[in-house]
Amino acid sequence: MKKDKVSSAVIRRLPRYYRHLNDLYLAGVERISSNALGRSMGLTASQIRQDLSCFGEFGQQGYGYNVENLRGEISEILGMKRGHTAVVVGAGNLGRALIENFHFDRSGVKLIAAFDIAPPLVGQEFSGTAIHHVDQLERYLSQNPASIGVLTVPRGVANQIAGRLVACGVKGIWNFTNIELNLNAPGVVVENVHFADSLLALNYMISEAP
Amino acid sequence: MKKDKVSSAVIRRLPRYYRHLNDLYLAGVERISSNALGRSMGLTASQIRQDLSCFGEFGQQGYGYNVENLRGEISEILGMKRGHTAVVVGAGNLGRALIENFHFDRSGVKLIAAFDIAPPLVGQEFSGTAIHHVDQLERYLSQNPASIGVLTVPRGVANQIAGRLVACGVKGIWNFTNIELNLNAPGVVVENVHFADSLLALNYMISEAP
DNA sequence: TAGATTGTTAATCGATTAACAATC
DNA sequence: TAGATTGTTAATCGATTAACAATC
Numbered sequence: 001m002k003k004d005k006v007s008s009a010v011i012r013r014l015p016r017y018y019r020h021l022n023d024l025y026l027a028g029v030e031r032i033s034s035n036a037l038g039r040s041m042g043l044t045a046s047q048i049r050q051d052l053s054c055f056g057e058f059g060q061q062g063y064g065y066n067v068e069n070l071r072g073e074i075s076e077i078l079g080m081k082r083g084h085t086a087v088v089v090g091a092g093n094l095g096r097a098l099i100e101n102f103h104f105d106r107s108g109v110k111l112i113a114a115f116d117i118a119p120p121l122v123g124q125e126f127s128g129t130a131i132h133h134v135d136q137l138e139r140y141l142s143q144n145p146a147s148i149g150v151l152t153v154p155r156g157v158a159n160q161i162a163g164r165l166v167a168c169g170v171k172g173i174w175n176f177t178n179i180e181l182n183l184n185a186p187g188v189v190v191e192n193v194h195f196a197d198s199l200l201a202l203n204y205m206i207s208e209a210p
Numbered sequence: 211m212k213k214d215k216v217s218s219a220v221i222r223r224l225p226r227y228y229r230h231l232n233d234l235y236l237a238g239v240e241r242i243s244s245n246a247l248g249r250s251m252g253l254t255a256s257q258i259r260q261d262l263s264c265f266g267e268f269g270q271q272g273y274g275y276n277v278e279n280l281r282g283e284i285s286e287i288l289g290m291k292r293g294h295t296a297v298v299v300g301a302g303n304l305g306r307a308l309i310e311n312f313h314f315d316r317s318g319v320k321l322i323a324a325f326d327i328a329p330p331l332v333g334q335e336f337s338g339t340a341i342h343h344v345d346q347l348e349r350y351l352s353q354n355p356a357s358i359g360v361l362t363v364p365r366g367v368a369n370q371i372a373g374r375l376v377a378c379g380v381k382g383i384w385n386f387t388n389i390e391l392n393l394n395a396p397g398v399v400v401e402n403v404h405f406a407d408s409l410l411a412l413n414y415m416i417s418e419a420p
Numbered sequence: 421t422a423g424a425t426t427g428t429t430a431a432t433c434g435a436t437t438a439a440c441a442a443t444c
Numbered sequence: 445t446a447g448a449t450t451g452t453t454a455a456t457c458g459a460t461t462a463a464c465a466a467t468c
Contacts, residue, residue: 001427009459009460011411014414015406015407015408015410015411019388019407033425034425044461044462046463050427050428050460053428057427060468061425061427063424063425078413078417079413079416084413093304100303107406107409107413108413109409109413174409191411191415193405194225196317197229198384198403199317199319199401201221201222202358202401203289203290203358205399205401206294206358207289207292211451211452217434219436254436256437259452260451263450269449270449271443271444271450272444272448275450425467427466427467428463428466429462429464430462432460434458434460435458436456436458438453438456440453440454441452442449442450442451443449444450
């Protein structure tokens with residue numbers, strides 16, 4: 001039975017389901033039971049069925065799940081087919097790494113442009129993505145709306161740029177700056193990628209034993 | 211009362227505590243109550259006291275916590291003072307972005323070297339970190355042990371390099387490749403930074419409303 | 421049909437919140 | 445001393461696991 005409010009624990013597992021189902025699909029697997037999927041992902045079959053039941057009924061008794069079909073359903077749930085678009089602001093090393101190496105399209109997102117202030121970068125193209133001057137942000141986005149702003153700027157200007165992105169109508173900010181954004185824009189979602197937090201957690205885990 | 215096994219929910223909050231306490235310290239704040247800290251972090255005072263009680267007693271009735279002292283205690287807990295060292299394997303855009311822009315030292319980790327196979331990179335130095343040829347990995351690490359291997363290589367060689375790092379005695383792998391590593395090395399911890407999973411979660415959140 | 425496996429309801433487990441005696 | 449705030453115990457809430465009737 002579909003749920004209204006899905007817990008964040010479930011949401012965080014959805015991309016993993018998608019990834020595993022995609023791998024299975026690419027490996028030519030046609031169907032899989034919650035039991036087998038759970039074994040390969042390190043989850044209980046119960047949890048998988050419980051998770052999926054938040055969104056609908058995708059399986060068949062006695063058969064399991066059709067891999068291609070379930071992958072499709074989850075990609076729908078994740079909004080991969082909604083034509084979301086993104087702009088990268090800050091084309092330094094990290095921004096550039098994302099532009100050149102990260103496959104936005106594999107997450108159903110189209111990277112439409114990037115912005116920076118550094119003169120040597122502006123006007124260039126990285127892997128087919130043009131770098132505009134940040135001054136052009138508002139003008140560009142008014143013509144080419146983006147749903148996601150990827151924030152890879154220095155921390156000093158992070159909040160300012162985030163505010164401008166929100167004013168331009170982005171629905172989500174993918175925040176790679178190591179600060180907690182102060183947005184107060186209801187309805188705009190911030191997804192943080194806090195490298196330092198991640199490294200510190202790893203630090204903790206390898207330090208536990210004496 | 212100290213706890214033996216600390217839940218991962220608590221561990222994931224520790225870096226945030228550290229970050230906030232550091233900000234408070236830099237802002238000159240001397241003491242803070244669980245109530246005030248909770249308000250500023252969006253947590254309940256109860257949760258903060260419960261979390262901290264896993265590790266010891268750091269406060270004082272009627273007073274609260276000394277900011278500098280608590281920051282120090284948490285940095286101890288997180289293993290920031292254990293002299294952990296790291297090597298980066300893969301000095302492409304992402305690896306380079308980490309080498310040049312990420313402050314390992316602020317997490318108590320010393321970046322001692324980087325490795326790549328590309329001839330133009332090998333021999334160079336990025337922000338004081340020398341790039342060696344991957345062939346030198348074993349030799350270098352036998353002389354200069356590292357506790358953490360930062361994995362920023364193409365996914366095709368990820369498992370192979372991870373295996374070599376483990377064989378060289380690293381205790382943790384900070385995995386930026388978008389695959390689930392297959393290590394089977396008990397005691398070695400993998401911390402994943404899955405960009406795609408993060409973006410998909412954001413995708414979901416901005417797609418919810420129609 | 422018999423076996424397998426679903427979706428869902430109930431039971432359990434763990435994490436968060438509330439309450440409060442202890443005490444600075 | 446009176447007020448504030450801790451650490452901890454108890455209560456609540458939510459998430460995971462187990463069980464099972466339904467059914468392909």
